[in-house]
Amino acid sequence: MPRMSRVTIALASLLCSSVCGTSLADPPEASASEQQPLISDIAEAPNPLLSPTLPAGWVKRQTQPLPAADHGFTVAYQHESGLVVTFYQYTRGLVSIPEDVGSAPVRDEMRYAKQGIKQVVQLGHWQDAKHLKTEVVQLGDSQQQALWAKYKLMVDGMALDSEIYIWTRDNTLFKVRSTNPSETKEASRSILKPLLTTFGTR
Numbered sequence: 001m002p003r004m005s006r007v008t009i010a011l012a013s014l015l016c017s018s019v020c021g022t023s024l025a026d027p028p029e030a031s032a033s034e035q036q037p038l039i040s041d042i043a044e045a046p047n048p049l050l051s052p053t054l055p056a057g058w059v060k061r062q063t064q065p066l067p068a069a070d071h072g073f074t075v076a077y078q079h080e081s082g083l084v085v086t087f088y089q090y091t092r093g094l095v096s097i098p099e100d101v102g103s104a105p106v107r108d109e110m111r112y113a114k115q116g117i118k119q120v121v122q123l124g125h126w127q128d129a130k131h132l133k134t135e136v137v138q139l140g141d142s143q144q145q146a147l148w149a150k151y152k153l154m155v156d157g158m159a160l161d162s163e164i165y166i167w168t169r170d171n172t173l174f175k176v177r178s179t180n181p182s183e184t185k186e187a188s189r190s191i192l193k194p195l196l197t198t199f200g201t202r
Contacts, residue, residue, distance in 0.1 A: 055194035088175040128154040142200030
């Protein structure tokens, strides 16, 4: 397996175990979105709301459920170059989620994601995680907006670029994580763009 693939798969696994298991299932503090009505007694993850026709070179890997309270799942998409992104669909049990990337649920999810990154560094799994920017962007060439954050990571002496995209649709939260060696950032950006466009196209 290419070095890039090994690194990104390992990072996806680490992020899911440290971030999904904590910040999705058990938010660190109360938020505005948590005051909304909740769906009760959720027994299984919902059906996928996005079934994209994947761009050339991309394949979908196995889907994994999130904790029942999150009412969602995660799945990895891998490119033939070795680039891996992790996609999340979930609701946290919220009945109503505004289709607005400036809404409280989206802001809360970005905050949880950032806290999860800090936690991974504090646990010593990564040497450093520098937040570079957070802003609203388009998903690829689609009209779908997403709240986006970019980080520079240092993992086992390797510089990595990591990005988080969060948006909503049909009372559901969506998140994409992409992490790749900094030296491949230009190639990775061009590879990722068609997949983001697909995610953002209704």
